[in-house]
Structure formats: structure tokens, C-alpha cells
Amino acid sequence: MTLPARLAETLRQPATLVIAVSGGVDSLCLSAVAAIARRGMDLTLCHAVSPAVPKAATTRVRAFAASRDLALKIVDAGEFADGRYRANPVNRCYFCKSNLYGMLTRLGAGSAVAAGTNLDDLGDYRPGLQAAKEHGILHPFVEARMDKADIRALARVLDLGDIADLPASPCLASRVETGLRVEPAELAMIDAVETALRASLGEITLRCRRLRTGLAIEIDQALLEQFDADRLAELTALARKASSPLGGGDLAITLRPYRRGSAFLHA
Template identity: 40%
Template sequence: MTDENRTGGGVPASGPPTGGGARTSDEPPASDEAPTDDAIGRLTGRLRRESGVVVAYSGGADSALLAVMATRVLGARALAVTAVSPSLAASERAAARGFARRYGLAHLEVCTDEADRPEYAANGADRCYHCKSALFDALGPLAAAMGARIALGTNLDDLGDHRPGQRAAAERGAIAPLVDAGLTKADVRALSRGLGLVTADKPAAPCLASRVSYGDPVTPEVLRRVEAAEAALRDLGFPVCRVRAHSGGTLARVEVPRDDIPRASELRERVDAAVRGAGFTFCSLDLSGFASGRLNALLPLLPS
């Protein structure tokens, strides 16, 4: 599941408040051009066709832009909902809350139960399908009560990746207004910058389960290790990093951008201590550097 779609089974964990930044190396630089009236017009027009939307809101650049624009266009008929489960890092949850307060979004948190679903915990190639299904089970009643549809922050660049969650979205009738408006990730960042959103250059932050090697069980303990190890690496000065869990959560494969590999090597003892202090038995540094979706290389090896 992507950083934009891991949101929102579900007893509300908190009520709606009144009402949160560096680019990852694998994403194209956002355009410095001001957002065009045409792009804003397309997105505005798409949202106006809805009687209401429940935005699956993770606090990432895509869902944040969608939530802000939905609120501007639909007012009280727009609700941003964040999914809370062991796969959501505490720092991302806090950032989503802060953004919602800052920009006046109607915001709820709901607890999702994907961790209790055997198909999700098994971590096969279709894990994201089961995660999204849990998300829609939680958001569906809210959308029905509002007479609204669930809206995802999927952009055009997302469509070519391995994302089984898109099948679940199609089955449930969820909409993707950014796709319908023809917006790429670079467009999202440019529009966000023009609107003054603090998420304009926020790095991608996929759910923690995306760090667990396919075929290894997704457990709360492994997710806790990943979250703690990545937080420790950020404290060491690596704002863009991934800790990939292998061998049942005993081996951590650390990815940092290629330009940061020499410094990570120099700090290898501190990196090793930080990662092993999070609960891993072994720590390795991937010399290929950081790239999103690296674990998808394992997909051909999975049983068909």
C-alpha cells in the first residue's frame, strides 16, 4: 500500500478536531512553476461532481492535497479519515493530525483490523488487497452515512506499479479524483506548493508493512522494529531511509540514497547499534541505494 492510500475495523479512535518536508530521491523533482488554473480547475470540477467524499487521508502529499481541495470545494460534505493500525508510524499519525488542524479539515481516525486478518499477515503478493479491504470496511459506513463516496489520493504515476489495493478500490467503487484530473506526482507537489501546503515536498512514507519481505509474516513486533530503526536512522541524519525486514524480522537491510552511502559506511558502528537496538539481530547496508518498491523484486519468487 502506498503512503497516500494507507488510511482510514472501525471504532473511531478520536473525534474530529476543528480544524501535518524533503523530497525522496526516487521521485522526480517537483516543478517550480506555479500551479496552473487548468489543473486546479480540473480537480475542482471533478470534486464538484460528488455529493460528498470521505478522503482516505494518510497525511502524505497526495491525500493531503486531495483533502484540502475537497474541503474547499465541498465544505462540510468532505471528511478526511486516517486509518490507525500497527502499520502506521506514530510520527505519521501525529503529522496527519497536525496538518488537519492547521488547514481546518474535518478529521477522524478509525482503527482498522488488517493485522487480525490471516491473509494480510501471511504477506503474500496480494497483501495490499487485504489491507485496502480492511480500510474500505472501516470507511464504508462513514461514507454511507454521509451519502458520499470514498476518495483515494492515487495519482497517475501510481497506476503502473504493483498495487493490488487498486483492485479492492475498484470492487468497492472508490474514486481517484487526482487520476481523473490527470495529475502526476510532480503536479501534486507543484499544486501543493502553490497552495502553501507544508506537505509539498514531504518524502513518501509507505506503510510499515511495505518494509517486510514478501512471505515473511507481518506482525506488530516486526513493524515496531522497523519503525524504531528508521526513527533512529533519521536521528543519525538520514531523513530518507528504509529498513527492510528479512528472515522473519531478524535481518535489517538498510537503504539510504546513494549519495548517503559513504557517510553511512563511516557511521557503520552507530548505524549497526541503532538498528540492532531496535530489535534486529543483524544489520546490512544495501550498496545499491534507496529505491521505492525494492521488495517487488521478490514477487517472481513467490508461489503462484
């Protein structure tokens, strides 16, 4: 198989390599390429688990590593012990990634650490990229001048199946409105609601936002407009049933079109 030359070259350079794997298409595709490019060389995948990581993502990472016989370490980055992260300021991601990358560089003991950052990520406000810079994290897709569409196309070439079409799904903490404290119980509620709705709707772009006013269920506008009143009521009931055992019984629930980053309140 012919890999993108610059990408393969970047991945072969370190003597030892750790890849931070979230469970999304970017990091899994990067891992698949690294497994080919670095055949016979040291490679370890690291997946951080915490209340902010959907259970489905961890299950996907475990299955991916097992199917390719790749070394996988499941770790706790420790961000929930960081009060700055839990306070959910506008730069919350900086504290999350600082904890993650600091732990991975210590764990790797001199290994290079790579992440699935791509060109599209550079045009957005991502304080986590500052943390990556401070810890010397490699961005092979950026080096290879690849964006999200390029990565999805490569994932199909690599025969990664459904992974190639996974909708973007940032950590669960990104669903909590800026300034609201990040609480594990509420993240569990968000995950439960999204899991219940995806069981009904499939792997679509979907967010359950925790706002000061309650819960906002966001679905791609074109799909949302296809639903009649009965279907909207059914989805609201599903969200209520999933959220109630986890503290959401009294929260207002609204359905609205998906808007990227709508829980993030800019200064």
C-alpha cells in the same frame, strides 16, 4: 486561488465526501484542495491507524486537520484481524485496502470515498487498486491527469510547507519480505529504527527492511556513498540500539542502496 479545473470539479461533484488520508503528500494535498473546492460542503478526512502506520504519519494528519479545522475521524480498518493480510502474500495490499475501503464505505453511509492515487501509481503492480475498483473509490488526481511531480508542485502552490517534499513512505508492512508473517512487534521495530535514523539523517528516502536474513537499512545511493566507515558504523549502531528492545538484538544489520519495493518478492 485558482485550482486545477478538472481536479476541483471532480472533488465538488459528490454531495458528501470522505477522503482516505495516509499522511503522505498525495492524500494531504488532495485534502487541502478539497477543503478549498468544497468550502461550505460536507467533507470528512479519515485516517486509519494500525501497527503498519508510522506514528509520525498519524501525528502529521492530526496537525494538518487541526490547522485547517477539518473534520477528522481516526479509525481502525481491521486488517490485522484478517489472516490473509497477516500471511503477507504477494497481493497483501489487496487485503489491506479491501478492509480499509470496506470500512470507509460503511462508515460514510453513502458518501463518496476518494484516495490520493496519481498517474504514477498506475504503472506499478498495486493490488490495492483492484480493491479500490471493487469499492467504487474515486481517484481525483487520476481524473485530473496528475502525477507525483504535479502533486508536489500543487502542494507548494497551496503553501503546504514541508509536506510538499515528504519522501514517499508506504505502510510499514511493505518493509516485510513477502512470505514473512506481518507481526505488530516487528513493525514497531521497523518504525523505531527508521525514526532513530531520520533523527540523525533528516527526512530522507530511507527504509528498514525485515528480511529472512535480518534487517537491511536502505538509503539513497548518492547519500550512502558519501559516508565513510565511521559514519556507517555509527548508523549501524543507531539501528541496533533502536531495534534491540523490540526483538532485533540478534538480527544481522546491513546498509545498502535504496531500491523501491526490494522486500516485495514477485512470483
